[in-house]
Amino acid sequence: MIALIDYKAGNLTSVKKALAAIGAEVVVPETPAELRGAAGVIVPGVGHFAATRALDSSWVDVIRGLVDDGRPLLGICLGMQWLFEGSSEEPNVPGLGLLSGQCYRLGQERLRPHRAEDMELRGEVSASVRGGGGAPPPVIKVPHVGWNSLDRRRDSVIAAGVADGAQVYFTHSYVAPITADTVASTEHGEPFAAIVERGHVSGAQFHPEKSGDVGLQILRNFLRTVQERTT
Amino acid sequence: MLSKRIIACLDVRDGQVVKGINFEGLRSAGDPAELARRYNVEGIDELVILDITATLERRRALADTIRAVARELFIPLAVGGGIRTEADGAAAVEAGADKVSLNTAALSNPGLITSLANRYGSQAVIVAIDAKRAPDHSDGRPHFAVYSRSGTSAAARDAVDWAREAESRGAGEILLTSIDRDGTKVGFDCAMTAAVSRAVSIPVIASGGAGGLDHFVDVFTAGAADAALAASIFHFAETSVHSLKLHLKQHGIPVRL
Numbered sequence: 001m002i003a004l005i006d007y008k009a010g011n012l013t014s015v016k017k018a019l020a021a022i023g024a025e026v027v028v029p030e031t032p033a034e035l036r037g038a039a040g041v042i043v044p045g046v047g048h049f050a051a052t053r054a055l056d057s058s059w060v061d062v063i064r065g066l067v068d069d070g071r072p073l074l075g076i077c078l079g080m081q082w083l084f085e086g087s088s089e090e091p092n093v094p095g096l097g098l099l100s101g102q103c104y105r106l107g108q109e110r111l112r113p114h115r116a117e118d119m120e121l122r123g124e125v126s127a128s129v130r131g132g133g134g135a136p137p138p139v140i141k142v143p144h145v146g147w148n149s150l151d152r153r154r155d156s157v158i159a160a161g162v163a164d165g166a167q168v169y170f171t172h173s174y175v176a177p178i179t180a181d182t183v184a185s186t187e188h189g190e191p192f193a194a195i196v197e198r199g200h201v202s203g204a205q206f207h208p209e210k211s212g213d214v215g216l217q218i219l220r221n222f223l224r225t226v227q228e229r230t231t
Numbered sequence: 232m233l234s235k236r237i238i239a240c241l242d243v244r245d246g247q248v249v250k251g252i253n254f255e256g257l258r259s260a261g262d263p264a265e266l267a268r269r270y271n272v273e274g275i276d277e278l279v280i281l282d283i284t285a286t287l288e289r290r291r292a293l294a295d296t297i298r299a300v301a302r303e304l305f306i307p308l309a310v311g312g313g314i315r316t317e318a319d320g321a322a323a324v325e326a327g328a329d330k331v332s333l334n335t336a337a338l339s340n341p342g343l344i345t346s347l348a349n350r351y352g353s354q355a356v357i358v359a360i361d362a363k364r365a366p367d368h369s370d371g372r373p374h375f376a377v378y379s380r381s382g383t384s385a386a387a388r389d390a391v392d393w394a395r396e397a398e399s400r401g402a403g404e405i406l407l408t409s410i411d412r413d414g415t416k417v418g419f420d421c422a423m424t425a426a427v428s429r430a431v432s433i434p435v436i437a438s439g440g441a442g443g444l445d446h447f448v449d450v451f452t453a454g455a456a457d458a459a460l461a462a463s464i465f466h467f468a469e470t471s472v473h474s475l476k477l478h479l480k481q482h483g484i485p486v487r488l
Contacts, residue, residue: 009352010355011324011325011351011355013301013324013325013326013327014301014327017301017302017305017327018305021303021305046351046352046354047352047353047354141432141433141434141457142432143353143354143403143432143433143434144233145354145403145404145434145457146233146234146235146236146276146434146457146458147233147234147236147276147487148232148234149232149234167234167487171354171403172354187232188232188233209305210305210306210307210329211305211306212271212305212306213305
């Protein structure tokens with residue numbers, strides 16, 4: 001039985017439907033006590049890091065206990081960021097800290113204009129160049145929304161069978177850093193962690209439940225690790 | 232690199248896909264779930280179900296349509312048309328929509344954008360803007376006049392200004408439809424799309440006027456669109472999604488193949 005953690009950050013319907021489609025049995029525990037018997041845990045979520053505040057110490061203690069017991073944990077999108085130490089989106093709310101590093105906003109570290117007009121105003125690209133038929137200046141929009149490719153960095157259980165260059169669906173503004181735990185990265189102005197794995201703890205910055213066959217493959221990989229452990 | 236998205240729109244009335252020209256003259260194009268399956272196989276990146284059912288009692292069929300599509304397709308699904316209240320939006324999300332698209336209700340009650348964004352996240356809220364060319368503003372800026380109620384009622388807003396406001400109120404994407412081009416197959420309104428796309432940081436989906444493969448090339452280059460939406464050219468199998476994407480790739484536009 002896989003427990004899907006509902007901390008009111010977005011809607012669980014899509015994740016539930018995708019898990020049902022691959023034959024997973026899913027429960028949404030109302031209390032930390034109900035979570036204790038789970039064979040695997042998925043922390044989904046979209047939106048602001050502050051929403052993870054709802055996962056207070058009573059939840060964290062049970063989730064840590066399950067992980068210590070070797071049960072697989074998968075974080076999706078905001079749920080993956082929560083596996084890290086924290087996020088500059090809400091510095092006062094710590095993450096679970098199972099993975100090292102801090103999450104940060106895309107493009108935060110560099111001058112990254114959103115708008116061609118702004119670039120002109122700052123004199124970075126002259127109007128004559130833009131009007132002269134040359135290549136348009138690269139425009140990196142944040143949030144990062146849409147299908148982007150996975151650059152595989154190493155073998156992993158969670159991404160088994162996922163080809164280098166496979167595309168998946170993202171929607172987010174904050175990202176996790178690339179570390180030794182990064183299985184695949186994606187580039188949007190800069191590279192960031194798209195799939196992470198450390199032992200039986202894994203995460204996807206994108207939405208496997210909305211990423212077609214590639215996404216379902218990742219959910220199947222997770223389900224298999226849960227089943228292998230329980231049989 | 233982030234791919235440019237190709238989105239198929241299913242205009243649904245009484246449970247059937249229909250499509251008109253200049254927002255009028257509807258003809259039937261089939262069962263929504265069946266079309267959705269076909270598009271998914273062909274590689275569509277996203278689906279929009281636009282409910283154009285006139286009456287409230289018939290609208291209950293919408294949730295069944297959403298459920299039928301969402302049960303087997305695992306790509307983003309947006310639902311729009313007649314979403315007036317937070318409860319309408321919640322009903323669509325609970326049936327399986329990942330995003331709700333607000334149009335008339337966002338104009339008359341912009342707070343709805345914020346309340347839905349707070350409840351489900353900005354990524355779940357699309358503000359749909361229907362606009363057409365109007366005489367330039369007095370300062371010489373081009374004027375794209377916004378209309379509500381399926382293009383019948385002038386909203387006294389400019390599309391660029393309204394898109395900026397929608398973003399600031401929590402919209403996660405803008406779906407920009409040219410009323411002038413809708414169903415005409417003469418190409419997207421690239422100037423209007425570029426004006427809006429460059430004014431906001433959120434993605435802009437261009438709609439209205441797709442008739443040939445090069446129209447999509449134009450809207451992703453000159454139009455600075457992040458995604459393009461079309462209905463009739465896909466429904467009547469004039470263009471397959473796959474051949475469109477191959478064409479875009481040949482023109483150096485990143486797509487998911």
